[in-house]
Every structure is written in structure tokens, then in C-alpha cells.
Amino acid sequence: MVLTVKSKQKYAQKIKKLLISKDIFNQDYKIKREKGYVYLPVTKKISKPRLDFADKKLTKVEKKVSLQAVLKQKLTKNELEAVPSAFDIVGEIAILEIKDEIKKHEKFIARTLLKLHKNIKTVVKKASIHAGEFRLQKMKHLAGKRTKIAMHKESGVRIKLDVEKVYFSARLSNERLRIAKQIKKREDILVMFSGCAPFPLVIAKNSPAKRIVGIEKNPIGHKYALENLNLNKKVSGRVELYKGDVRKIIPKLKQKFDRILMPLPKSAEDFLPDALRAARKGTIIHLYDFLDEEDIPDVAIAKIKKHVKKFKILRVVKCGQFSPSVFRICVDFKLE
Ligand SMILES: C[S@@+](CC[C@H](N)C(=O)[O-])C[C@H]1O[C@@H](n2cnc3c(N)ncnc32)[C@H](O)[C@@H]1O
Structure with missing residues (x-):
């Protein structure tokens, strides 16, 4: 009492x-x-x-202790400054970036995170950069349950994936919703490079799109994407997924789309001719790129000009940060 x-x-x-x-x-x-x-x-x-x-009889307030406050007991001031102030959470897995100067404390940092955040069951660290055609990143287990399979929730859908074997960025949730909110009734959507299907499913759940087609080359990404259709049966009826190279699949579709997403920032430009095969006058294309602050938007627009004769830029948005001066951007443009 x-x-x-x-x-x-x-x-x-x-x-x-x-x-x-x-x-x-x-x-x-x-x-x-x-x-x-x-x-x-x-x-x-x-x-x-x-x-x-x-x-x-009252309930006790759960006191939020900050990670920094606990780490203070063991780390020096300089080391504390190297501790990441933010980290990614995919499902119940926290993904840290550990700088070399605090490597010796990585397990302590991970165990502390587990204690402070009840929703985190596993802590891993990024052990490489995103690499290869499938844009995969090695992860090293640091603390908690030994798994790399996460069940993530975003904008009303459930997404299962192996954080090491499939590309997925929880940080793109606002961007996925931004696209979904633009979609009008009865639009046919093509998601090139669809991964484990976050874009198709968020669009299916949060827009009136008629049909959403996703194409992914990574067989494991595609396997999870199919599993995710099953996990989201209420909305996934309008989603169709293909395993393979967009270059081979698009011609076989024999269809023109109202909207095409190209979420492959490093090399989307190379695939513009393939996107154009599935486009017609009026199609809106969302092209992603990584650009230096000073090159936004000119460099991206120049890339589009190389392949597209007549188009209208609808908007250019920053939707993430790759490094202090490099941003993930999306150019929304309409074919004329
Ligand atoms: C940056 S990831 C984006 C994945 C997903 N759209 C998301 O937002 O999580 C790019 C994806 O494109 C796939 N990919 C790369 N080249 C491809 C190609 N030629 N055809 C189909 N998919 C490809 C990769 O395997 C990877 O899953």
C-alpha cells in the first residue's frame, strides 16, 4: 500500500x-x-x-536508466564518447556499431543494453560493411539469445528475416510509409529489389494499390519474402513476388506499371533502362541514390537525364544518412 x-x-x-x-x-x-x-x-x-x-495499491514507475549512466562505472570519458548514442533494433535484435577504441568493452556494453531494454533479447555488432550484390553485412553475436532471425513489426505488418543473410533497414520505415501514402486507388506498383518484402507489404497495408509486384535476386531474401506474405495474409493477397534478376524478370512480366520503386542506392541508375521497359507516360519512378550534400539533387538528376528524355521532378527527399556528409536520397519523378 x-x-x-x-x-x-x-x-x-x-x-x-x-x-x-x-x-x-x-x-x-x-x-x-x-x-x-x-x-x-x-x-x-x-x-x-x-x-x-x-x-x-499503486504500480511502481519503471525508472529509465540511460546506457551512458551505467557505462560510466567502467569506461573512461573518452571511451564513453565512442559509445554509439543510437542503434538499430530489428525485432528483438539490437545491432550496434562498435568503434575499435571500445572493442574491449563490447560484451559489457551489450550485456548492459540487454538489462536496460526488456524488448531486446539479442545484441549483435556490425562486423563488416554492406557488401556484394545482395548488400549483406556480417554480424557478430555479443550477448543474449544466439539468433540472427528477427521478427520485426513496422507500419502494421510483420517482417521476418535473418539480419545477416537478407538486407533490411529498420531506419527506412518512414520512407516506406512516405511512398505508401502517395499511392492512389487502383495503382499497379513494381518494387524492383524487394528484399524480404518490406516495401510491398507496407504498401499493401497502407495504400489502396491494386497490385504490387516485387522482384528480388537473393534467394534467401525471396524465401523470407514468401514467408512474410504468409505472416501478413490479411493484406498480402495483392502482392506477387518473383525470385531473380530484375533484368530477366521485367521483360517476362509484359506489363506497364503506374509506379516503380528502385531501392538500390548504389547502382539504381544502371537499372533505369530496365525500369523504363515496365513504364509508360505518367509512370512515377522513385529512384534512390547516395549523394554528397553538395551534389543533391543535381548529380541524381543528371543520372536520370542520361536515360530518360522527358520527365518532371516531383520532389527530392533525404531519407537517411550514410556518413556525416553523404545522404540517402530519393528522387520522385514522373515520365512525360
Ligand atoms: C538495398 S537492398 C533493398 C531491399 C529492400 N527493398 C528493403 O528496403 O529492405 C537491395 C536489394 O536488391 C537486391 N538485388 C540486387 N541486385 C538485384 C537484381 N539485379 N535483381 C533483383 N534484385 C537485386 C539485393 O539482393 C537486395 O536485397
Whole structure:
């Protein structure tokens, strides 16, 4: 039982202010609302005639301890500065970037993260950069459950993947939603380089698109994409996935699309002729690129000009940061 002040709902804010000003409001417990009354936790009784004190069962507030605060016990000031202030979470897996100067503390950092975040069950670190045609990145296990398979939730869909064998970036969730929100009723969408199908599924869930076609060359990515269709049966009926090279699959589709996504920033330009085979006047193309701040948007527009005669730029957005001066951008343009 916790000592509280019982107040009618309409006076609760005023009384809370009074308790704070008298320095007796107890921050360790949650306020409880019950049958028109509010129970405000206090540390002790004071003599104020209109305060109605009562004992009540309250829930303890879970105190958020910062990673830095715990690490302070073991790391020097310089080492602390090298600890990443943010990290990726894919499902229940946290993915860290560990700089060399704090490598000797990596397991301690990982174990601390596990203790502080109940939603994290596994901590891994990036052990290489994204490489190869499939854009894969090696991951090293640091703490918690030994798995690289994550079940991620994003914008109302569930996405299962192996974080080492399939490219996936949780940081692109806003970008996926940005595209989905532009889609109008009955649009046919082509997602080139669809990976484990985050774009197709987020679009299926959050837009009125008629049909969404995804193409992915990495067989493991495609395997997870098919599994993800099953995991999202309510929305995946409009999604069709193909395993293989976009260059071989697109001609076989024999279809023109209203909108084409090209989420392969390093080399999307090389595939523009293939995208154009599936496009017609009025098709909107979303072309991704990595560009230096000073080259945005001119360099991307020049790349489009090499392949497309008449087009209109709708917008150019920054949708991620690759390094301090290099951004992931998306050019939305319409064929004229
Ligand atoms: C940057 S990832 C994007 C994956 C996914 N769209 C996402 O947002 O998570 C690019 C993907 O393109 C695939 N890929 C690369 N070249 C390809 C090609 N020629 N045809 C089909 N897929 C390809 C890679 O395997 C990788 O999964």
C-alpha cells in the first residue's frame, strides 16, 4: 500500500501542482484513476485541511536508466564518447556499431543494453560493411539469445528475416510509409529489389494499390519474402513476388506499371533502362541514390537525364544518412 491523496477527477491537476510545490509528490509510483477519483502518491502527510489521505495499491514507475549512466562505472570519458548514442533494433535484435577504441568493452556494453531494454533479447555488432550484390553485412553475436532471425513489426505488418543473410533497414520505415501514402486507388506498383518484402507489404497495408509486384535476386531474401506474405495474409493477397534478376524478370512480366520503386542506392541508375521497359507516360519512378550534400539533387538528376528524355521532378527527399556528409536520397519523378 502506498500513501496517496484522493481527489475528485476535476481537482486532480490542481492538487498535483500543490503536492509538487510542497515537495511531497511521490514520483516512484503511478497515479491511479478509479470511479471518478484520482489517487496521487505522496511521500508523507502534511496538515492541509482539504487533503483527503488514503492508502492505495499503486504500480511502481519503471525508472529509465540511460546506457551512458551505467557505462560510466567502467569506461573512461573518452571511451564513453565512442559509445554509439543510437542503434538499430530489428525485432528483438539490437545491432550496434562498435568503434575499435571500445572493442574491449563490447560484451559489457551489450550485456548492459540487454538489462536496460526488456524488448531486446539479442545484441549483435556490425562486423563488416554492406557488401556484394545482395548488400549483406556480417554480424557478430555479443550477448543474449544466439539468433540472427528477427521478427520485426513496422507500419502494421510483420517482417521476418535473418539480419545477416537478407538486407533490411529498420531506419527506412518512414520512407516506406512516405511512398505508401502517395499511392492512389487502383495503382499497379513494381518494387524492383524487394528484399524480404518490406516495401510491398507496407504498401499493401497502407495504400489502396491494386497490385504490387516485387522482384528480388537473393534467394534467401525471396524465401523470407514468401514467408512474410504468409505472416501478413490479411493484406498480402495483392502482392506477387518473383525470385531473380530484375533484368530477366521485367521483360517476362509484359506489363506497364503506374509506379516503380528502385531501392538500390548504389547502382539504381544502371537499372533505369530496365525500369523504363515496365513504364509508360505518367509512370512515377522513385529512384534512390547516395549523394554528397553538395551534389543533391543535381548529380541524381543528371543520372536520370542520361536515360530518360522527358520527365518532371516531383520532389527530392533525404531519407537517411550514410556518413556525416553523404545522404540517402530519393528522387520522385514522373515520365512525360
Ligand atoms: C538495398 S537492398 C533493398 C531491399 C529492400 N527493398 C528493403 O528496403 O529492405 C537491395 C536489394 O536488391 C537486391 N538485388 C540486387 N541486385 C538485384 C537484381 N539485379 N535483381 C533483383 N534484385 C537485386 C539485393 O539482393 C537486395 O536485397
